[in-house]
Amino acid sequence: MTVTPDTAGIAALAICESLLLALNDRNILPEREIVGILKDAAAAHEHAPPGDGAEAMHKDVAMLINKIIDGGNSVRRR
Numbered sequence: 001m002t003v004t005p006d007t008a009g010i011a012a013l014a015i016c017e018s019l020l021l022a023l024n025d026r027n028i029l030p031e032r033e034i035v036g037i038l039k040d041a042a043a044a045h046e047h048a049p050p051g052d053g054a055e056a057m058h059k060d061v062a063m064l065i066n067k068i069i070d071g072g073n074s075v076r077r078r
């Protein structure tokens with residue numbers, strides 16, 4: 001089986017979203033902390049050092065994480 005980077009990334013995203021939902025559903029992490037984790041992840045890419053040749057990728061990753069926050073995909077809004 002050949003795993004492309006896109007496939008691996010989509011699988012990782014699905015697993016992480018499921019973990020965040022489970023942590024929230026079981027009252028281990030409140031919504032505000034889950035959103036904080038996602039904001040920290042987005043900020044890490046928004047403030048990635050320039051010149052690494054991956055500026056476009058960092059921008060796209062930050063945009064995707066912010067869309068997840070806005071869409072509520074990783075937190076069941078109550």
